[in-house]
Amino acid sequence: MTTAKPNPIVDVWNKPFWQACAEGRLLLQRCGETGRCWYPPAPVSPYAPKASWEWVECSGRGEILSWVVFHQKYYEGFADELPYNVTMVRLEEGAQLLTNVLADKAELAVGKPIEVTFDARGDVTVPLFRLAGSAA
Amino acid sequence: MSSSPLRDAACMAGIGTTAYGSFPDNDTYGLGAEALLAALDDCGLELADIDGLIVNRIPSYERFAEMMGISPRFCLQTDSPGRYSAVSLMLATQAIATGAAEVVALVYGNNGRSNRVFYGGGEGEWAPWGMSSPGASHAMQFQAHxxxxxxxxxxLGHVSVAFRKHARLNPQAVMRKPITLEDHDSSRFICEPLRxxxxxxxxxxxxxxxxTTPERAKDLRKKPVYVSGYARQDVYESTPRLDCWYPELKRIEARVYENAxxxxxxxxxxxxxxxxxPTVLFALEGLGFCGQGEAxxxxxxxxxxxxxxxxxxxxSGGHLSESYMQGWALIAEAVRQLRGECGERQIPDARAIQFIAATPISSSIIFRRD
Incomplete structure (x- = not known):
């Protein structure tokens, strides 16, 4: 039997994010003053903490900023995927995330466009990304 | 020109270090006690002279103070990341400069090896994507660089090889086997691009x-080493800083030399x-030893x-080859260099040594002798 991957730590601020993922939607908080989105979810906008904010559905598109490839096993749930990438992306709406891109490491490069896809893992659905226009 | 109010405000009077290795029959209290007694012996002060105490990686400052019979008027425990070695020394300097304490003992104990501390795994913001460990965060930064x-x-091999060469001149170093650039380049990836x-x-x-104070330090066993000046700049973010803390380090560069x-x-x-x-490259660029991107x-x-x-x-060989004492042993080495105690690895006539840490709390401290 395969060991499960680690679950997110759900709190009052990120609960809407994870609930939307289960519906295949990527939600982020958007700052009422600057229009910028951020991650992780938080009680206030880091760009204007006095401003209001709202949840918005994102395009799911963005670009690669950097990436690494794990060779060392830190999680039993990822043992079968070694070596696997963790990629830092910036979404069109401005938020930066760490995620996995469904691509060979040779295909990863700074500035490459990516788009969201969802990985249903039973209790939780996790947003992953693929290279824009790829079949992955 | 007016000088920084904290310039030369405190002196490193005593230094104590234990052996480094795997000591499953000891713990942080025992290692801290041994180091503290050695530091007191080094400067000729007694436990009763200590009126300030900062402990790091020792679980309870209360238990440590009780155990050593120290009743301080200034006491705290600092957080566990290595960035707190410099922070601890800055706090001690401030305490001395303001008169909050006159003799501050700073004590660090680490039994991570015997405790099988594994840096990575466990819960975390990015665990659902398999992202974990400080090394991976630095790998992400270096990839961007x-x-x-x-x-x-x-x-990076030039950094690892240089420090290993130094460790070979240091009887206290844990890793003394020679390594070559080829050894570096063929060592296995942990988190690519880092090996x-x-x-x-x-x-x-x-x-x-x-x-302690410069006045008090002058009468002690070893020649005083001054904490001439320092600068610190923090920045906190959930994702790795792909600018490798360059803006923060530049701010430190603009202040630390002037302060010292x-x-x-x-x-x-x-x-x-x-x-x-990679943090060595980031530090060299940020503090202006070379241009950005040239390290x-x-x-x-x-x-x-x-x-x-x-x-x-x-x-000494640093964390890569001497010992993982999270900055504490590097600062001990700075003092020993300035005293001329480093034997085969002595920098001839060293008069000023600079400590630099490129981290979410970036810092630099300049030490000097007379």
Missing amino acids: MARFGTRSED LLDYCLINDGGVAWIV GIGRDEIDGLMIYDNFS GDFVKDGTLELGRGRWPTNT
Whole structure:
């Protein structure tokens, strides 16, 4: 039997994010003053903490900023995927995330466009990304 | 020109270090006690002289103070990341400058090896994507540096090899087997682009410093080493800083030399926080030893090596080869260099040494002798 991957730590601020993922939607908080989105979810906008904010559905598109490839096993749930990438992306709406891109490491490069896809893992659905226009 | 109010406000009077290695029959209290007693012996002070105490990586300051019979008027425990070695010393300096304490003992104990501390795994913001460990965060930064400036994984080998050469001159160092650039480049990836020989050690040990006023330090057993000046700049973000803390380090560069009253040209050697080899490049660029993006070339040809380069760095072997004492042993080494106690690895006539840490709490401290 395969060991499960680690679950997110759900709190009052990120609960809407994870609930939307289960519906295949990527939600982020958007700052009422600057229009910028951020991650992780938080009680206030880091760009204007006095401003209001709202949840918005994102395009799911963005670009690669950097990436690494794990060779060392830190999680039993990822043992079968070694070596696997963790990629830092910036979404069109401005938020930066760490995620996995469904691509060979040779295909990863700074500035490459990516788009969201969802990985249903039973209790939780996790947003992953693929290279824009790829079949992955 | 008015000088910084904290310039030369405190002195490193006593230094104590334990052996480094694997000591399953000891713990942080035992290692801390041994280091503290050695530091007191080094300067000729007694436990009763201590009126300030800062402990780090020792679980309870209360238990440690009780155990040593110290009743301080200034006491705290600092957080566990290595960035707190410099922070602890800055706090001690402030305490001395304001009169909150006159003799501050700073005590560090680490039994991570015997406790099988594993840096990574567990719960976390990014665990659902398999992202974990400080090394991976530095790998992410270095990848961005490579993409932007053309730096190569091979460039890091010059850092690892230089520090291993130094460790071979240090009987206290844990890792003394010679390594070559080829050894670095063929060592296995842990988190690509970083390899095994880009990672620090994990070992047990203890370090203590006794810090006091310049007046008091003059009458003690060893020649005083001054905390001439320092600067700190923090930045906190959930994702790795792909600018490698360059803006924060530049701010530190603009303040630290002025605060210390010592110019870069007067610095004889460097102690750079090397939890992972890329931080050495980040520190050199941010503090202006070379231009942004140029550190990969800068460290070639032995720039950081004793007897070869202009900037002998981590003469003890650092975290990569001497011991993972999270900055505490690097600062101990700075003091020993300035006292001329380093034997085969002595920087000739060292008069000023600069400590630099490129981390979410970036800092630099300049130490000098008379």
